Amino acid sequence: xxxxxxxxxxxxxxxxxxxxxxxxxxxxxxxxxxxxxxxxxxxxxxxxxxxxxxxxxxxxxxxxxxxxxxxxxxxxxxxxxxxxxxxxxxxxxxxxxxxxxxxxxxxxxxxxxxxxxxxxxxxxxxxxxxx
Numbered sequence: 001x002x003x004x005x006x007x008x009x010x011x012x013x014x015x016x017x018x019x020x021x022x023x024x025x026x027x028x029x030x031x032x033x034x035x036x037x038x039x040x041x042x043x044x045x046x047x048x049x050x051x052x053x054x055x056x057x058x059x060x061x062x063x064x065x066x067x068x069x070x071x072x073x074x075x076x077x078x079x080x081x082x083x084x085x086x087x088x089x090x091x092x093x094x095x096x097x098x099x100x101x102x103x104x105x106x107x108x109x110x111x112x113x114x115x116x117x118x119x120x121x122x123x124x125x126x127x128x129x130x131x
Contacts, residue, residue: 002017002049002051003016003017003051005120006022006031009043010076018101027075028075030043031073032076033047035067043076054102054104055105056092056100056101062091062093062101064088065089065091067087068087069086081119084105086104089103093100
């Protein structure tokens with residue numbers, strides 16, 4: 001069963017494909033997207049599939065396919081959880097669906113993506129890391 005992290009303006013939930021219920025993540029979660037020198041200042045809605053290493057980011061101005069980006073998953077004003085390099089593999093720019101980019105996480109290692117999942121599932125605490 002596919003698992004997704006659905007985030008709407010910093011309020012994230014775990015969602016399993018085909019399930020009716022979601023599980024709330026108990027802290028705010030945001031994504032900053034860096035493209036060239038530009039960094040998104042807002043906290044865009046996104047849908048993350050950790051198993052496939054892909055994320056759909058809603059945006060008013062989708063980037064061109066092939067664009068390289070840097071993804072920061074973070075808790076606002078508190079902690080950077082993960083940083084990944086990504087590449088835009090498609091864009092949604094027309095129709096009634098949300099506009100945005102589908103991004104493949106390029107430097108994904110199962111360990112790093114699993115660590116992000118553990119934070120979100122509260123299996124790893126934010127103070128567990130060494131300084």
